Amino acid sequence: MGLSIAAAVGVYGVSFGALAVASGLTVWQTQVFSLLMFTGGSQFAYIGAAGGPAGAVSALLLGVRNLVYAAELKGQLRPRPAMWPVYAQLTIDESFATAVAQETTDEKKRGFWTAGLGIYVAWNLFTLLGALVGDWLGSPKVYGLDGAAVAAFLGLLWPRLKNRDAVAVAVICAVVTIALVPALPNGVPLLVAAAVAAALGIGRFTLPGREVRP
């Protein structure tokens, strides 16, 4: 599963590279995003908010979820402290989702590294490709790459919708997000949805899928 995610998400890197150059960034600036930031949602948010302070704030708001992933991965994978800086760099939606979907700690670690490293390499190569041929490629939308992002996130969500409460939380959060988009700055509706989800989870909504560790 890890490698197929890496291939799919790497392809989406082409559209990031192309969109970043189209928004006025240089090829180097575009590449620095994928090398250093390495979290797709935040990278797109920076460009979507036209860069500068608004772009940086949007990127950070969308990056808060990685903190949650990191805390969860620390508990499930128990990496050595010396490895934390490396784990941190590879902590993204897909490596998290791949790791927690496995049964044993060894399988979780293998899933994390396969997805994390595979996507890091693919994401950077395709970012460069997208940045270099962006002008020639034309709009990434012609190739449906924005539709690929939609499918990628739905594919990550789908296995988590194991009971009625999980579906309810997902629907409520999607509706809250869309209702708030016209009124709030980029990135903020996502955070509100996260807060709503957390409140629902602490409240009476019981979501399955988190196994008890020995």
Add this chain to the structure above:
Amino acid sequence: MSAWSWILLACIGCYALKLFGYLIPLAWVEHPVVARATTAMTVGLLASLVALNTLTDGGRIVLDSRLVGLAAAAVALKLRAPYIVVVVLGAVATAVARLVGLP
């Protein structure tokens, strides 16, 4: 501040968020209330990302061919297609919808 400054600031900040998650004491993560919150928050964030990527563009609501891509991906997932197939179908369905004239 220059474009480079904002880019590097955003990159360092996003990495710091990731690293901070590993620095939090394990007991915080394992607390039942935290566990319920983070499990639900992951579902909520992913649902929110699906909604944002399907229905918005640059902070505005936009209805376009991505809805066709979403539907194709949902059908593929219902039929238990592999992840890569789901993603490729999402792209192809969206591209074909645009090809036949949808926005």
